[in-house]
Amino acid sequence: MKHLPLSLVFLFTKLCFAQSEIPQNIKTSFTGTWFYEDNFHTNTIIIMFEKGKDYATFKDIGTGEAPTETLRAKVKGHLLVVPAQREKNDEIEMEIVKGKLHLRTRPAIWGRDGTILNNKSDHWAKRIFKRVKN
Template structure:
């Protein structure tokens, strides 16, 4: 959960036993429907590759009990390929909130 003065943003990450990926659900502020993406595990990072018209490049990493979520815009050419140029980036730090299932 990431809180600011005016809104709260939430994400849900679930690991399935025996799988090499996690389900990453961006709940957001609750104004729009949640979006679920597949994140692959690479070392100590969860990585969600960019998909045109779907999502930006996303990395998630736990440091000292907090989730650091880094996003970077990916620029696309007319053929739907990445241009290699890096767009703007952003980092948010989320606090862990556990819910009983």
């Protein structure tokens, strides 16, 4: 009986600090190398999920001329979302529609004090990527 309270405390602690598991269907639909191309521009991105992490790793390779940018994307419903970071990236949302990755970006507007100003703009720049490989 002495071990019962200790066991309950251990179980409760484990439940409180456990990381939320990302659903497998989200992982399989987003994981892979994605490619975008138009007349004047190409872009390659890689999305991967590490075991035990509650985020996806989003690597923006771009055209390969500049260094790769690596960001963390959180799962929000059926979307992957990368919050804006000052002097690093704008707000990014990713969604899979009919096997293609729809990547939307919205410019972040920063105040003098370093906080993001309330951006109510519905102007999202959108690019549609095709999967190159898993």
